[in-house]
Amino acid sequence: MKQTLIRGLLNLLPMALSLWLFWSLFASLDELGKLLLTLVHAPSLFPGAGFLLVVALVFIAGLLFSVSPVVWLWGWIERQLMRFPLFKSVYGSIRDIASLMNRDPSKPKSQQTVLVRQANGGYVVGFIMTDTPPQPLIDALPEGDWVPVLFQLSYQMAGVTSLVKREDLIKVDWSFEEAMRFNLTAGISQSPVADHEPHQKLGD
Structure with a gap:
């Protein structure tokens, strides 16, 4: 009985926690998107509309960061904010971790x-x-x-x-x-x- 319960827990718990984390992320982004829609007085037409809005905005941001003037402007903003020690420590750490997930497969891996x-x-x-x-x-x-x-x-x-x-x-x-x-x-x-x-x- 005990071994059966443990076996079920060990198999179901990772899946349940993973689904819960992804659902929590989806719900948080959806709420953020709904807040943005509210700010512009636009209705949320269907469940998940806020999430799709956030995904669309991130995609548009990716397109903008392929344009040199936008990259230069963003770099200038970064340099100004990096003058604050606390922001520099927090932002620099997050950026370094994010860079691990943004490796170009066409380039040789440095790790x-x-x-x-x-x-x-x-x-x-x-x-x-x-x-x-x-x-x-x-x-x-x-x-x-x-x-x-x-x-x-x-x-x-x-x-x-x-x-x-x-x-x-x-x-x-x-x-x-x-x-x-x-x-x-x-x-x-x-x-x-x-x-x-x-x-x-x-x-x-």
Whole structure:
């Protein structure tokens, strides 16, 4: 009896929570759209009209951001707002996270999964997000080919960034998305691992 209930809960709970989150997002955007319709004294013709309005506005914004004058104006507004330290911290963090979901598939991926050896002989999974550290770090570090490596914290997109020499990194033939998902739960929901190419040092 107990095992049957647990089995049902483990299978239904992820689906129920996912549907609830998506429904909550839909309802919130629909309410926002209805508010915009109210501001212009336009009626909501059918359920979901507010949601469709928000989607249409986002699509139009995407079209506008392909026009150079709009991109320049938006960049100018960003620079003015970035002068405020609190806004800069919050907005910069959100923008960096959003950039992870906006990678151009036609461009080579800059994210690379790596292993870093610990002092006790174990290994930690890390991610190279960029090959080049900021210039102030390069100036402060001893001579060498240093690479910023992100060590993700469980159940968070954030993590700890360490500077590691490139020759001490082991390149892993593992996609950024799969490795990130594995790190979140240490493989609790891991699917069967496909065969990968042998690992190699980054310097090789």
